[in-house]
Amino acid sequence: EGSRPPLPPKDTYDQVCRDLASIYKKKIRPLETTYNFEGFHSAPLTDSDISAKPMVLLLGQYSTGKTTFIKHLIEGDYPGSHIGVEPTTDRFVAVMNGTTPRVIPGNAAAVSADLPFRGLDRFGQAFLSRFQVSQCPSPLLENMTLIDTPGILAGNKQRIERGYDFTKTIEWFAQRSDLILLFFDSHKLDISDEFKSSIYALKGQEEKIRVILNKSDMVDQQQLMRVYGALMWSLGKVIQTPEVMRVFLGSFWLHRPSNAFEDCRALLEAEQADLLKDLRDLPRNASIRKVNEIVKRARQAKVHAYIIGHLRKEMPTVFGKKSKQRELIKDLSSEFLKVQQLYSVPAGDFPSVAEFRKLLEAYKFENFAKIREPILATAEEALAVDLPRIMSQFHQQNNPLLELTQ
Amino acid sequence: EGSRPPLPPKDTYDQVCRDLASIYKKKIRPLETTYNFEGFHSAPLTDSDISAKPMVLLLGQYSTGKTTFIKHLIEGDYPGSHIGVEPTTDRFVAVMNGTTPRVIPGNAAAVSADLPFRGLDRFGQAFLSRFQVSQCPSPLLENMTLIDTPGILAGNKQRIERGYDFTKTIEWFAQRSDLILLFFDSHKLDISDEFKSSIYALKGQEEKIRVILNKSDMVDQQQLMRVYGALMWSLGKVIQTPEVMRVFLGSFWLHRPSNAFEDCRALLEAEQADLLKDLRDLPRNASIRKVNEIVKRARQAKVHAYIIGHLRKEMPTVFGKKSKQRELIKDLSSEFLKVQQLYSVPAGDFPSVAEFRKLLEAYKFENFAKIREPILATAEEALAVDLPRIMSQFHQQNNPLLELTQ
Ligand SMILES: Nc1ncnc2c1ncn2[C@@H]1O[C@H](COP(=O)(O)OP(=O)(O)OP(=O)(O)O)[C@@H](O)[C@H]1O
Numbered sequence A, B: 001e002g003s004r005p006p007l008p009p010k011d012t013y014d015q016v017c018r019d020l021a022s023i024y025k026k027k028i029r030p031l032e033t034t035y036n037f038e039g040f041h042s043a044p045l046t047d048s049d050i051s052a053k054p055m056v057l058l059l060g061q062y063s064t065g066k067t068t069f070i071k072h073l074i075e076g077d078y079p080g081s082h083i084g085v086e087p088t089t090d091r092f093v094a095v096m097n098g099t100t101p102r103v104i105p106g107n108a109a110a111v112s113a114d115l116p117f118r119g120l121d122r123f124g125q126a127f128l129s130r131f132q133v134s135q136c137p138s139p140l141l142e143n144m145t146l147i148d149t150p151g152i153l154a155g156n157k158q159r160i161e162r163g164y165d166f167t168k169t170i171e172w173f174a175q176r177s178d179l180i181l182l183f184f185d186s187h188k189l190d191i192s193d194e195f196k197s198s199i200y201a202l203k204g205q206e207e208k209i210r211v212i213l214n215k216s217d218m219v220d221q222q223q224l225m226r227v228y229g230a231l232m233w234s235l236g237k238v239i240q241t242p243e244v245m246r247v248f249l250g251s252f253w254l255h256r257p258s259n260a261f262e263d264c265r266a267l268l269e270a271e272q273a274d275l276l277k278d279l280r281d282l283p284r285n286a287s288i289r290k291v292n293e294i295v296k297r298a299r300q301a302k303v304h305a306y307i308i309g310h311l312r313k314e315m316p317t318v319f320g321k322k323s324k325q326r327e328l329i330k331d332l333s334s335e336f337l338k339v340q341q342l343y344s345v346p347a348g349d350f351p352s353v354a355e356f357r358k359l360l361e362a363y364k365f366e367n368f369a370k371i372r373e374p375i376l377a378t379a380e381e382a383l384a385v386d387l388p389r390i391m392s393q394f395h396q397q398n399n400p401l402l403e404l405t406q
């Protein structure tokens, strides 16, 4: 506890998002559009991308209690929720805050400018008909969006019955989530190969993962130890990071089942309290993460601008454009080296030569923009003044962002 | 519980050992000596090899409570035991039963015909001066021998200070043990690289391993869960078997430390009871294992005799011995095939061609014994009649030995 950095008050989250959106639009996006950033990295961010609430993704085999967990958190139903012992949730549901309960179907949600789901159309109609936004009023949802998902099924069932690439959609949500909750059932622990491949799909997102060993009061204490041990044993094999993943022993229900064991109640309550604390801290941690991402993106856009501007500068004015461009592409790594020295860019900030080379083929270098000092100076200002000012709200000791900007 | 085979009463252990020793000496050892078994596999078994008490090997980093655990079991000190927070046990100690407490130094123990430690001289003087037998009277020790070991040290310290190959000696004891107890300290869990390589040295012996998470009452319940989870996570990475290893949460002391937590006492007591039950069952399980080993060895000796006898038969009586022997060695795999068909030996019972070929170089085939029916018939009788008769004492349902002899 003592070593964690003090966090800013919760309500700064929205303010931080607004500030970031404004800095991004005025000072970074112009750099991106001028130097074809989108073609090499990703599309410009929209306001709703930046101001989206922190997202929590729930994953697990069917009947592990994901939907019940959401009901526990929001203390009631969400529109269209189903609970049962068979596979019940048959779609991805973004459970969001809203004054009155309503459902927005997938197709509508994916075109809505004020929802952060516009990227989902790439997964096609089969997926969009299995996606919906469920709005309902809840204090908890004011601070986060919960993504309920269909339980993971065995092998072929998964591929044949769904009709869309389940793993890819999980990847999409995982990348945009602040927290990924992996559900297991103490009562019937079985980690299918499908679940394992879903975990592999979370590669690189490991630090967002929290594991919930749910229904922990459906077994007695010694059994619970065995199950918990078996889970850790298997997870250690599947997840390649040496850091031990945090597992919460808990049982999340609206009404206590009559056959629940009581011998671990104190432990389970302590664990549940820890998890709820993690969730409560989410908006504040998420705002640090957002600043972090914008800083990263701004630095990337800057390096990108230098590379593109440099390639433009190397082009002849009249003859031999084609052959010069070929030569530049061939010697790309030495051109990177020149950019590194000319503009003092750290070597680690460059993209992969091989991939960049491939992407360059689609362009005519003579059409690239020249290095224009004002636009670069503005972005530099965002990095040197505006973004650090936002960060200064978060007390600075132990702040991982400090390293990024110095 | 219901699926375990019923075990014979405990006191049959000594009787089983005596019967096995007699069958081995009369019916199997002659086959071994006639066909140079020792040169290809291992030295003939002695009475004390066969009748040795079940052995329990204790392993773990220093100060995890191995020596204290032994004191807990035998309810007192063993001669020469030391306990302390620094690395204290500085040698391997075989704690054995004896009417009066006494210490037999390593060199003496390694030449004693009635102790099962004669193989230890291969580790040299540096090791033997760090090995001793400690005898003392204890009901528990009537049924088993406990091997206390020096705590595992970090890297160079291990190699430089010990002066003998620690890992190899562990391997020697592990192969001869019926149970291997791996000790960890809940209070300061750290799994050093040295400990990991000691675990690698136990490869193939995994089913004998039981893990003890000791001093479990030195942390509170939630901390204990974290430590236990971290242990399982790491073990899952180090041990390649998919079966989850059994870990006992416990705290083994003679006098309860005044700062012990009580919130898991019921759990710890249930776990300790499970472990003690495993130890009490040891002589009975060990006798099944002994029969199993003798059966395996008899089958191996039989196949070996057929191979050697066959190679002898193929040799010419007068000229061309050298070239024929070369040819036989070259075509060894087709000779194996002939033996397989001539004597109906299962393919899986043959040794590795490459290794066998190398060992054959040391012999002149014309000196090998011919196939002599009587000696083989006697061994066959042991396999078909005597050994099954011993096994029939163990009720036969679910008996893994049945497969071996049918
Ligand atoms: N903590 C709990 N203790 C006991 N039973 C529970 C608990 N949580 C949920 N259940 C029961 O488990 C079953 C499955 O619950 P639920 O539908 O919430 O799981 P799910 O993970 O959403 O399943 P699906 O993947 O099929 O949507 C239901 O019968 C529910 O009542």
Ligand SMILES: Nc1ncnc2c1ncn2[C@@H]1O[C@H](COP(=O)(O)OP(=O)(O)OP(=O)(O)O)[C@@H](O)[C@H]1O
Pocket: B060, B061, B062, B063, B064, B065, B066, B067, B068, B069, B082, B083, B084, B085, B086, B087, B088, B089, B090, B149, B150, B151, B152, B214, B215, B216, B218, B250, B251, B252, B253, B257
């Ligand atoms: N169950 C326990 N609870 C609390 N403390 C314990 C427990 N068991 C042992 N200890 C303490 O831990 C220390 C180390 O114990 P001990 O000497 O038995 O460990 P060891 O594994 O034999 O060490 P070494 O490898 O150095 O021989 C001692 O101070 C002992 O009193």
Ligand SMILES: [Mg+2]
Pocket: A066, A067, A068, A082, A083, A088, A089, A148, A149, A151
């Ligand atoms: Mg559900």
Ligand SMILES: [Mg+2]
Pocket: B066, B067, B068, B082, B083, B088, B089, B148, B149, B151
């Ligand atoms: Mg010791």
